Structure formats: structure tokens, C-alpha cells
Amino acid sequence: MADSDSPPTATVSRGHDTREMILFGGVYGAVLASSMVAALTQYGHSSAHSRRYDALWLLITAFASALAHGYAHYIAERGPHRRGDALRALVDEWPLVTAVLPTVLVLAGAGWGWWPPDGVEYPAFALNIALLFTLGLTTARSSRRGWPTALAIGAVDALLGFVVVVANAIIK
Template identity: 50%
Template structure:
């Protein structure tokens, strides 16, 4: 009798795949950080205002740190309210687990800081950061889909869907300016 649940090699996840909960959470936080960095960078780039890339870089970094802390602490509160009871010593751990969100904004922060010594203009830093974050969203989408066992065409479609978030931020930035 044939196996009722056959395993197909094309749909099994490779070793180290994103099917583990911790890898999934890191991916989620990384994507969240990229979108946050793009939105903050676009919002801070106000036409007509004097450029202050150092201050803008600080705002992007502080916003990521605050978002990570808030997200981690929200997990603590949710655990406390659930049947799991008191969070105990895991409060700090829940906040520190948000590191991928903060790491994801670092390229944007570095690009903005590169405009401080006038290596490039802040507008160039913003444009490059938005483009880089959009390409990174595509890459994370493709990587996640490949890790889930999807083929290249389906993975590229998933990457394009993720990349749309970055393109929406770029479009919104262009329309608001």
C-alpha cells in the first residue's frame, strides 16, 4: 500500500531551514527592521529642511532600539497575561531577542553617517538606503522561500512580493516630496 504521506524532496526544507521557530523569529525581526529603517529614513528626509544626517542616523537607531524594546516587552506582557504565568528572568531575554531588528537598520545608519563627513550627500544616502533595503527584502524573501523548499521561480515570486513593501515606501516617499 502506498504511503499516505509521501515526502517529496522538492518540498522538504534543507538542514538549517527557516522552519525552526528561532530562525523564523529572526527573519521576522530582520524584515521588520528593514521596513522600519526605510520608513524612518524616508520620513526624516524632508525637502527644504537643512540636512542633518548625523541626527537622522541617531533617530533611526534610537527608533529601532525603542521598537525592539517595546516588541520584546510586549511579548513579556503577553506571556504574563497568558496561561504561562509570570515572565520571571525572561524579561531581559525577550527584549534582547529583538537584536535582528536593530541589526537590520545598521546599514541605513552607516549610510547616513557617511554623509556627515561629506563622503556623499544625505539625499544620496537616503536613496541608496531605500534601494539597499528593498533589495535586502527581496533577498530575504527568496532565501526564506528557498529554505522552505520552494523552487527558484516560486522563491523569486516570494522575493518580489517582499520587495513590494520597499517599493511602496519608495513610492510614498516620492509622492510626499
């Protein structure tokens, strides 16, 4: 006979808060996109063809990162797993892939001739810095932080993206 104060015998996967997933995936995706653009620009070419190639590699890298994170979450959560938990863990990584899509579009657009392919990394960096700021600001506001604190948190998150840009400039 089970005691009413005893814990249940089966452990249920803790899952992840949607806001936490969006913040984690968004920040990781924006930093990943900036880092990839910096690396591809540093060691690649700036032709239209290479920008389409860069866009494809960024997308492949985002999916590979999402798969790795989803799988890591799945195996790191101790306890019994139900059928479909592995797939849910992978699907939960959608914010990471979504966060790189604007940069993929910037690179692909340069490859398709919508704008010049040379120097497209700077608008991509600015876009990712703005995304980091927005994620920090909205997350802080949704946590009921005041505007000054939320703006400061957004600025610190944007600073993360700026560090990637500065590192890219120093490397060149």
C-alpha cells in the same frame, strides 16, 4: 497522583523560532528604516550634520521598537514566567535592530563626509529593498520552496519596500 495523559501543571513560554525572529525583525527593521529615512528626508535637511542626527534617531527608534516588541511578547505570552524571561524577550528582538544598521551606516557615512549627504535616501531605499528581497528569498528557500516560488516571494517582499519609496515620492 498525576495521570500520565494529563498536561503539565506549569506552562512554559513558547519561545520563537530563530528563522521567524530573523524574518520578522528583518522585515520590520527594513521597512522601519525606509519609513524613517523618508520622513526625516521629507521634513529635515540634507546637511552632513542632519544626516548624522538622522542616523542617531533611526538607531534610537530601532531600539525603542525592539524594546516595545520584546515587552509585548513578554506580556502577551500567558502563563508563569521564569526569572530572565523578560530580558530574553528583549534580546530576541536583535534582528530588528540589526536590519536598520546598514541604513544607519549610510546616513552616518553621509554625515561623516564619505559621500554627499543630499540624495542619500535613494541608496538607503535601494539597500532596504534589496534586504527585503534577500530575506524573502532565503526564507522561502530554507522552507524548501523551489526557486521560482522563492524568487516570487522575494519579489513580493521587495515590493513592500518599494511601496514605501513610491509613497515617499508621492508625498514630496
